[in-house]
Amino acid sequence: METELLILGGGCAGLSLARRLSAHGEAAPRTTVIESRCDYADDRTWCFWLHPSAQLTHLVRRRWSSVSVASPKARTLVACADFPYAMLPAGEFYQESIKMLGRSEQMRLDLGVSVFSAPRKVGEVWEVATSGGTYRAKWVVDTRPLVAPARGGAVLWQSFLGQEVECAAPIFDSDIAEIMHFTSRCDGQILFYYLLPISPTRALLEVTVFAPEPTGPEVFRSELTGFIDRRLHGHQYWVRRTEHGILPMGMLDHPSAADGSYVRAGLMAGGARASSGYAFQRIQRWAEECAQALVAGRGPTPHRADPWALRKMDALFLQVLSRRPELAADLFLALFQRVAHPRLVRFMSDRATLADYAAIIFALPARPFLKELFSPA
Structure with a gap:
């Protein structure tokens, strides 16, 4: 099977990129998505805040203008009508994506195909051995997990x-x-x-x-x-x-491929926000950027690294949670009680300003963070 772009994995990241490319018509590279599943089910729910930057909001099934956060000792109710909390079912996303790919002459989705070995480059072409035969492509975007989730990963x-x-x-x-x-x-x-x-x-x-x-x-x-x-x-x-x-x-960093014609993407390759696990909107932004690069002939792009300040704040927050799990309820309550909701939404949606960062820092108790800041990692 010969194609220009081969996408390994037809989950959220793989389908998001393919549907973005399908919108470019004949300008998009000939693309094949291979997925081990034989069919799609409504197997998960993606949630996010409806910040103005949110994408695919027409697929949202339900939205809420109030959310609650609680511990055994306290409960806070947050009004969030300006930036509602939204629920998007995977089933709707899968079905719309399949229809979009089916209408594009440049896109192909091969279901029930398993990858047998790591992609290898022969000359200028990548070869991937699968249960459906050998696929050959100029570019490869691999959205599969590099390793299975395990302690230390x-x-x-x-x-x-x-x-x-x-x-x-x-x-x-x-x-x-x-x-x-x-x-x-x-x-x-x-x-x-x-x-x-x-x-x-x-x-x-x-x-x-x-x-x-x-x-x-x-x-x-x-x-x-x-x-x-x-x-x-x-x-x-x-x-x-x-x-x-x-x-x-807080996924551990994996070395990027030396050859830019092969990139890793998706949940386990930068798609998930370290401090929350939110991934859907981050993956949509990556898919848009990657599709534009491919249409321009520059090849695929990986997820952008988070800004330095965001990486450091997330890393410190996770360090406190991992070493002091008994503080988790109070820390999250503090964020929702003391930070203005628009600021918190921007922070959780990767759109924070310096003032938002400051508000997050001052809302949290200083002692556990200072202790971890000056403790060995």
Whole structure:
């Protein structure tokens, strides 16, 4: 199979780049996306703040003008009508992306194809051995994880298990998204509950853990069941879908490829924000920049490095969380209570000003950060 651009992995990053390229018509390079899945399912939810820079907002299923953050000791309710919290289902993104690629003569999506070995360059062409034969391309964008999530691969791993449930009775307050409700449990982990009410009778409920070890779904099963039972107060419900994921928080740097015609991208290659795991909008911005470079004939581009100040703040915040997990609830409460919401949204959306950075710093207790700042890494 001969193509100009080969995209390995048809998940969020791979499809985002391909759909961006499809919008350029014949100016786009001939592109093939190979994906090991045989079909797509509505297997995850992407959430973000509706900052003016947000992209693909027409796919948003639900938005909330109020969010709550809570600990066992306190709860804060944040009005966020100016920058609502938004939920975008993966199923809608997948289906629209497939249709866009299907309408483009330059795009091809090959499902059910597994990569057998690392890409190798022969002359000026990359060769990739797969279950569907050997693919050859001028450029390769590899969105697959370099390694499986494991202890030591990131400062912390954000693991979650959630279920979208439908109840027989209207029991959810559909105006408020509960984005971080921390528990009192602290065994070296940071655990909180997450509830996104889609309607009075339907909601996504999740259990999330920040920890040095990534966590599989079976570990969460009883915790999630208990959370759902407590929140539904014995009401009958039906599980409509289940989602599980593991996101890097402070991914260790991997060396970039020496050859610029091969780049890594996606969740495990700079797509996820270190301090939060937010990735969807970052990936959209990368896809737009990379598509423009490819159409101009310059070849693919990796994710941009975050600004120095942002990298340092995220690294210090993660260092405190990893060494003092018992402080997590108070730290997040402080941010949502003491920082004006527009400032916090800009910071979390990678659009912060110097004044926003200052507001974040002054909102947090100084002692644990100063201690970590002058402690060995």
